[in-house]
Amino acid sequence: MEKQFISLLSRLVGINSINSTLSMGPGEGELAELILNYLRELNLAAEIQTIAPGRANVLAVLPGSSRERSILLNSHLDTVGVEGMIHPFTLRQEGDKLYGRGTYDMKGSVAIMLLLAEYFVKYPPPADILLTFVADEEDLSTGMEYLVNHWLKDITPRPSGAIFLEPTEEEIGVSHKGFNWYELEVFGKTAHGSRPEQGIDAILPLRSVLDELSRIQAELLIREPDPLLGHGSLHSSIIEGGTELSVIPGQSRLKWERRTLPGESQQNLDLELKRMVQAAENHPGDHEVRARELFVRLPHKVPDEARVLEHLQKASPQSQKVGLSFWADSALGAQAGIPSVLFGPIGHGAHAVDEWVSLKSLIRVYEVLKRLVESS
Ligand SMILES: [Zn+2]
Structure with missing residues (x-):
């Protein structure tokens, strides 16, 4: 053999x-x-x-x-x-x-x-x-x-x-766990760095999104763990935004991954996404926010x-x-x-x-x- x-x-x-x-x-x-x-x-x-x-x-x-x-x-x-x-x-x-x-x-x-x-x-x-x-x-x-x-x-x-x-x-x-990939984009307005009043900063709202992400992370850790798989998790994966040092950034993007447990409800996952979007929207300013689910494996x-x-x-x-x-x-x-x-x-x-x-x-x-x- x-x-x-x-x-x-x-x-x-x-x-x-x-x-x-x-x-x-x-x-x-x-x-x-x-x-x-x-x-x-x-x-x-x-x-x-x-x-x-x-x-x-x-x-x-x-x-x-x-x-x-x-x-x-x-x-x-x-x-x-x-x-x-x-x-x-x-x-x-x-x-x-x-x-x-x-x-x-x-x-x-x-x-x-x-x-x-x-x-x-x-x-x-x-x-x-x-x-x-x-x-x-x-x-x-x-x-x-x-x-x-x-x-x-x-x-x-x-x-x-x-x-x-x-x-x-x-x-x-x-x-084994599943995973969901998400993307959130913030649209602001580009302007010369010397004229901040003409621009809308698209990077700053991500601060609120990242804060919300941390809160959800912490909440996942206090939920009842799966006996074999432990906790579900969430992490930020890719962050992009801005073009030049002397330019108010007109666009930014955050992608993140959520690792899911058997039995987790879709409703909860949708709610988490909604919270991330709301965090971006509630951040002061006239920016726009768009978010979507990119890929799901159960x-x-x-x-x-x-x-x-x-x-x-x-x-x-x-x-x-x-x-x-x-x-x-x-x-x-x-x-x-x-x-x-x-x-x-x-x-x-x-x-x-x-x-x-x-x-x-x-x-x-x-x-x-x-x-x-x-x-x-
Ligand atoms: Zn393999």
């Missing part, structure tokens, strides 16, 4: 699949071709979904013996950039550690899925396995969105559960009674249920109506220069998922 993992993972790591919108990489196209061929050599009817030039998902249905049930496995094909890494695309082994970009997040998991496919082609499982490899998880999740809208929504039988093989240190990821929590959770706990009794700090495609799986959990290997350095995955852990995750599929 060790040799199989090393040889397969070195092929996967050897192909640069850096996300093209996030880090100007080539995208997932070439890696998708390798996976397509790998699955076709196993006599699976695999297909590629091209979602944009150079960007692709791969999917295949591995038929189970009953054909009445299905379970979904998912990995993403893209990685973050490789700045500061010396040989990012060459797999290097040091004891149990396999170094290289994507080993941990998450080509090691791609290897697990391919080796599981190889096993279950020989020994068909009770339920169908939906093998899904998606693009663009590291940026905007256009791959998973495309998969849901162009394939998953019509698939029968509906999957009873989904495992997203993100690196979870062999714990069971049952929840938080995720798998229902306690989900069968996939029960089966995963049985297959890996020593694993704890954990909340994860990062957002993942699992939220989109759940939004498509499929109870979704996260489970993947031990490692280190996701998005860092010293990324590695534990070889022994890859094998353990493979064994756990094998038991899970056999019991599904």
Whole structure:
């Protein structure tokens, strides 16, 4: 098993699949071709979904013996950039550690899925396995969105559960936060610095907005925390405004991010936005204010009674249920109506220069998922 993992993972790591919108990489196209061929050599009817030039998902249905049930496995094909890494695309082994970009997040998991496919082609499982490899998880999740809208929504039988093989240190990821991005703009009037009476300062009102942001931050910290995820949070992200030292600024902009908890009401979130807008409007002066929600990713929590959770706990009794700090495609799986959990290997350095995955852990995750599929 060790040799199989090393040889397969070195092929996967050897192909640069850096996300093209996030880090100007080539995208997932070439890696998708390798996976397509790998699955076709196993006599699976695999297909590629091209979602944009150079960007692709791969999917295949591995038929189970009953054909009445299905379970979904998912990995993403893209990685973050490789700045500061010396040989990012060459797999290097040091004891149990396999170094290289994507080993941990998450080509090691791609290897697990391919080796599981190889096993279950020989020994068909009770339920169908939906093998899904998606693009663009590291940026905007256009791959998973495309998969849901162009394939998953019509698939029968509906999957009873989904495992997203993100690196979870062999714990069971049952929840994660969502995030909302917002933008607020203030419009004033540009004037020469020597004629302040002719201008309307568009930067000063942001002071009131930032004060309101601090107040909301403090309020979030005294709310009841989620037992696994802690508190929701809010932070200012980007601030822009003004043009020159001797000019009264005619425009300014603040962008911020709100990290949301499962169960938070949309009404509360709308109210927070309203408070930020009102703070800007109430600031003295004749400026105008415009605000909008830029992007939303919902938080995720798998229902306690989900069968996939029960089966995963049985297959890996020593694993704890954990909340994860990062957002993942699992939220989109759940939004498509499929109870979704996260489970993947031990490692280190996701998005860092010293990324590695534990070889022994890859094998353990493979064994756990094998038991899970056999019991599904
Ligand atoms: Zn990932």
